[in-house]
Amino acid sequence: MGSLLSATQRADLYDAENRWAADDDFFLTFVNERPASRVLDLGCGTGRLTLALAGAGHEVTGIDPHPGSLAAARAKPGADAVTWVEGTSTALGPDAAFDTVLMTAHVAQAIIDEDQWRRTLADIRRVLVPGGRLVFDSRDPRAKAWERWTPACTRNQFTLPDGTRLHLWLDSAPHEAGLVKITEHRLFADGSRELEDAVLAFRSEWRLRGDLLAAGLHVDAVLGGWSGEPVGRGAAELIVLAHR
Structure with a gap:
């Protein structure tokens, strides 16, 4: 069965679920350290941060497969x-040449095929100018975020701009080594339902460091939170700052 939501409704739902937050502030501040940069937002989604970067005076390219x-x-x-x-x-x-490349909103975790992950890092190195910077976020697997992706912890409701009302919740389960499967359940006001599955890769800090080194990228720091906390503290993130 096809999706009950149209492409426009799916984008509206994404925007409703993902509002501007501390991570956006972090990435915008990071890019603004170098005014008027050429910026690549890799996996830009519906453009929330992409547009803010352009509004801040940067020359921005947003790329997304959807x-x-x-x-x-x-x-x-x-x-x-x-x-x-x-x-x-x-x-x-x-x-293509960029001063900064970003992968935000845990886009790196959505690249689950290892060949594609290596190719992505190689492409990033290719388009970064010497000294150009890469920054991205990935959830720290040690925090086991998936254990909190349960119906009891994630239940929510939304009304889309066209008036469509729906209830949402998540469940998740380990899929295979390093991968977690997530299912989003959607219940509509008329009683109809749909499911959407996704699989995310959870890579450790040392795995990420090794992957970037193999791609010819130099890791400057890995942070654990949006206020610069060390790994293991803060928001249970692995925020990777690197350069070519």
């Missing part, structure tokens, strides 16, 4: 200031 997300991003105020690309890092041309 056409519905990009359509929503292109429809938002200020979208004309951004170059939007449908695809993954492989869509970046041979002349």
Whole structure:
């Protein structure tokens, strides 16, 4: 059975579930350390942070493999200031060059195929100028966030801009080594239901450090929270700051 939500509704739901937060402040502040930078937002989604970066005076490219997300991003105020690309890092041309590359909202965890992960890091190194910076977030597997992705902890309700009302909750389970499967349950006002599955990769700090080193990227720091806390404290994150 196909999705009960249209592409527009799915983008609206994503925006309702993912509001501006401390992570966005962190990434925006990081990029603003170098004014008027050429920035790649890899996995830009519906463009929440992408548009803020452009509004701050940066030359921004947003790339995402989901056409519905990009359509929503292109429809938002200020979208004309951004170059939007449908695809993954492989869509970046041979002349692409950026001062900063970001992967936010745990996009790195959505790249579960190991060959694709290595290719993504190689592409990032290729498009970064010498001294160019990479920053991304990944949940610390030691915190076992998936144990809190249960119906009791995640139940919520939303009303979309078109008036559609729905209840949501999550459940999750280990999938295979290093991977966790998540199911989002959606219950609509008329009693209809739909499910959406996703699989996320949980890589340790040392695994991430090793992967970046193998790709020719130098790790400057790994943080545990959005206020600069060390790993193991803060928001149970692995926030990786690296450079070419």
